[in-house]
Amino acid sequence: MRTEAETMRAIETYADSIRRICFIHLKNYADTEDVFQEVFLKYVLYEGDFESDAHEKAWLIRVAINQSKDILKSFFRSRVRSLDDMNIEPFYLEEDDRQVLDAVLRLPENYRDAIYLFYYEGYSAVEIADMLGKKENTIYTWMSRARSKLKDVLGADLENEKD
Amino acid sequence: MKKIKDAFEGIRAEESLKKNTLKAIYADNKRKNNRAQSFAFKKAVLSTAAVLMAFSLVAITSHNLYFTETAYIDMDLNPSLAIAVNRFDRVIGIEAYNEEGEALQEAVGLKYKRYDDAVEELIEWMNQQGYLQETGLLSITLQKKNPADEEVMLEKIQTGAEIAVKKHHEAVEIEIFVVDEETREDACAVQLSPAKYIAIQELQELDETVSLEECRGHSLKELREQVNEHKQEHRRQRKRKGHGGNH
Numbered sequence: 157m158r159t160e161a162e163t164m165r166a167i168e169t170y171a172d173s174i175r176r177i178c179f180i181h182l183k184n185y186a187d188t189e190d191v192f193q194e195v196f197l198k199y200v201l202y203e204g205d206f207e208s209d210a211h212e213k214a215w216l217i218r219v220a221i222n223q224s225k226d227i228l229k230s231f232f233r234s235r236v237r238s239l240d241d242m243n244i245e246p247f248y249l250e251e252d253d254r255q256v257l258d259a260v261l262r263l264p265e266n267y268r269d270a271i272y273l274f275y276y277e278g279y280s281a282v283e284i285a286d287m288l289g290k291k292e293n294t295i296y297t298w299m300s301r302a303r304s305k306l307k308d309v310l311g312a313d314l315e316n317e318k319d
Numbered sequence: 320m321k322k323i324k325d326a327f328e329g330i331r332a333e334e335s336l337k338k339n340t341l342k343a344i345y346a347d348n349k350r351k352n353n354r355a356q357s358f359a360f361k362k363a364v365l366s367t368a369a370v371l372m373a374f375s376l377v378a379i380t381s382h383n384l385y386f387t388e389t390a391y392i393d394m395d396l397n398p399s400l401a402i403a404v405n406r407f408d409r410v411i412g413i414e415a416y417n418e419e420g421e422a423l424q425e426a427v428g429l430k431y432k433r434y435d436d437a438v439e440e441l442i443e444w445m446n447q448q449g450y451l452q453e454t455g456l457l458s459i460t461l462q463k464k465n466p467a468d469e470e471v472m473l474e475k476i477q478t479g480a481e482i483a484v485k486k487h488h489e490a491v492e493i494e495i496f497v498v499d500e501e502t503r504e505d506a507c508a509v510q511l512s513p514a515k516y517i518a519i520q521e522l523q524e525l526d527e528t529v530s531l532e533e534c535r536g537h538s539l540k541e542l543r544e545q546v547n548e549h550k551q552e553h554r555r556q557r558k559r560k561g562h563g564g565n566h
Contacts, residue, residue, distance in 0.1 A: 160345050167341060171332035179330050186413070186424055192332075192340045193430070194386075200344055226386065227412075249329050256326035275323040310322070 158200045166199055170213055173277065174220045180261070180268045181224035191223045198223075217277070218287050221269055259309040267302035270295055343428075386411055390463040391503060392434060392476060394441060395512040396450055397538045398423045402441075404434045416512055419450070434472075435479040442483035453488045456540040458514035459495045462503045469497060511535070518542040525549035 158166075174195055178188040198219055206212035249257070260268055269288060273279045279287065281295040288295070388403040388411065400420035403412035410429045415421040427444050429437045438459070445451050459476055463469050477495050484491050498506075498513040506516035509531060519534045522545055534542060 160341070163344060164341055167337050171337050171340075172330070175332035175336070176327055176330045186421075189336065189339065190412075190430065192336060193343050196340055197344055249326075252322070253326040253329055256322050257330075260323065260326070271323060272327065276327045306323075 158202075163196060163200055166212070166216070167196060169209075170216050173213065173217060176272060176276070177217060177220040177269075178224060179257075180272055181221070181228065181265065183228075187224075187227055191220060191227060194223050195220045214283075214287055217273070221288070225265070256310060259306055262309070263302050263305055267298050267305070270298040271302050271306070274299060343430075385409075388412065389465065390434075390461065390472065392438065393460045393462075393498075393503070393506075393512045393514065394438070395458045395460075395514045395539050396445055396455060398445060398450060399512045399515065400424060400441075401507075401512070402429065402434060402437055408433050408435075410434055410437045416510055416515075423448075435475040438476055439479045439483040442480060446483075446487045451484065451488055451491060453490050454540075455488070456492045456494070456538075456543065457484060458512070458539050459493070460498045460503075460513045461495070462498050462500060462513070464500070473497065512539075515539050515542065518546060522546050522549065525553065 171192075174192060175188070178191050182188050182191065195216060199216060202215075206215065260271055263271065266288075270284055273284045273287065274281070281299065282292055284290075285292040285295045385405060385407065387405060389406045390404040391401055392404060393399075393401045395416075397417070398419035399416035400423060401414045401416070402410050403414070405411045409431050410433075411431070413424050413429055415424045423441065423444060427440055429440065432440070442451065442457070451457070457480065459480060461469065461473055461476065463472065473495060477493070480493050480495065484493055494514075496514075498517070502517065503513050506513040509516065511519070511531075515534075518539055519529075519531055519542060522534065522542060523529050523531075525546060526549055537545075
């Protein structure tokens with residue numbers, strides 16, 4: 157079992173990434189707190205060793221994504237929501253940023269993960285495929301469709317992004 | 320895409336979230352002998368760790384076993400909310416049906432507590448917030464996926480609820496009953512507790528002009544009173560027809 161000091165370090169290092177995963181998937185702040193606690197509880201109880209910081213981060217992100225999906229799959233029905241439906245909005249967001257995030261949140265769940273992991277966390281499609289347990293081609297398809305949908309909504313030119 | 324990167328840059332973990340997470344995982348977990356109200360995270364790490372570590376020797380799906388819902392306890396006083404319970408009798412989820420339920424959900428830390436303790440704590444909080452009135456009606460329903468031990472669970476819920484309620488208000492009415500999965504699913508689909516859903520259905524059978532939405536804001540007690548009034552009116556009408564037929 158990991159020590160409090162180790163857990164504190166992990167929380168300080170990775171909390172923002174986990175928070176963003178929760179933001180992408182969850183409907184309310186109460187669920188975010190639940191997922192946060194469960195992700196780091198799993199971290200505390202995980203008996204394996206991490207090969208590197210990158211490995212540790214990828215593990216936490218994968219757990220957070222799975223935990224977020226599990227909480228939504230539970231019997232309690234989820235409601236349709238947009239950025240405005242969040243019952244807590246502690247972030248100060250510029251209007252442009254709100255529009256972008258709203259557009260991302262309206263994507264299908266899997267596309268959101270791919271977009272976030274690719275454009276924000278900087279993972280490659282191969283790495284994302286490994287993290288999500290999908291085939292590489294699936295990730296490319298999700299990315300392509302997501303970019304198309306985002307382009308329709310935001311009118312942004314995404315043609316020159318790396319794959 | 321720079322726009323996406325910039326947009327997500329504004330999303331950060333709140334300091335309170337980080338602090339509460341660490342506190343929740345490593346909180347001290349002494350149980351008070353007099354079962355006085357405590358919203359601290361009692362025994363979460365040690366008990367959860369013990370259960371999870373025991374199961375890690377058994378199956379790779381151990382965490383799924385722990386986080387699988389096996390029963391639901393719905394409470395309706397106004398606040399209205401539901402508790403999901405796992406096979407180890409621990410609370411693993413809470414869902415509010417109304418705004419008051421949401422406030423309660425945010426105020427009371429129930430995760431991983433025993434369900435009967437959770438019921439008591441919820442009632443204590445409701446009393447502190449003034450929801451538990453002397454003439455109120457507290458309705459609790461249980462829906463268990465596997466009916467085995469249903470009676471045991473009902474009895475524990477009843478005992479816990481009665482202890483918590485009677486401490487403050489002798490005259491509060493408590494009802495506890497079992498509902499089937501289909502009824503609960505139908506109720507959840509319209510964001511109502513099963514007890515309230517059943518009461519509204521009963522009212523709609525007596526008065527076709529009544530809509531679900533107009534009933535939603537009423538308390539369960541008000542709905543039951545309306546049902547009784549309609550039943551009495553129906554009885555009066557049948558009685559009048561009976562007298563008329565005797566001429």
